[in-house]
Amino acid sequence: MSSTHGAAPPPTTLHITLVHSAQGLLAYTTMAQPQRGAPCSAVESAALGMLNLARGSGLQVVYGYNPAFELLKDLSDPEGLGWQSTPEIRQRAVAVRGGQE
Structure with missing residues (x-):
């Protein structure tokens, strides 16, 4: 690993x-x-x-899948749910994911 x-x-x-x-x-x-x-x-x-x-x-x-993490990815991705999220929600989703865009 x-x-x-x-x-x-x-x-x-x-x-x-x-x-x-x-x-x-x-x-x-x-x-x-x-x-x-x-x-x-x-x-x-x-x-x-x-x-x-x-x-x-x-x-x-x-292993290799986490539904909560997938939601955070979708909330911070403009191609996913990010366009429906406020900038604050996107920023918090990115922060919880460890700053991973």
Whole structure:
């Protein structure tokens, strides 16, 4: 998960959302599925610790997708819902996403 030649740098922001839904207890995360033995950044390591606790508590972990984060992306994207959002909502959505445009 750490940066390799030509790969994207490791994330500085990851999002985890815990949900109790009709499908059961879920932990959604923007983190990619970890690979055994692959190095990881401090942010990824902390997220893995939290996700392992969630899994141990019976939550199903869904990697690479977070519905709350997707909403924030849509609210800050002029091609998504951003054109319907006020500038303040767009700015706050971008800030919650860690400043990622």
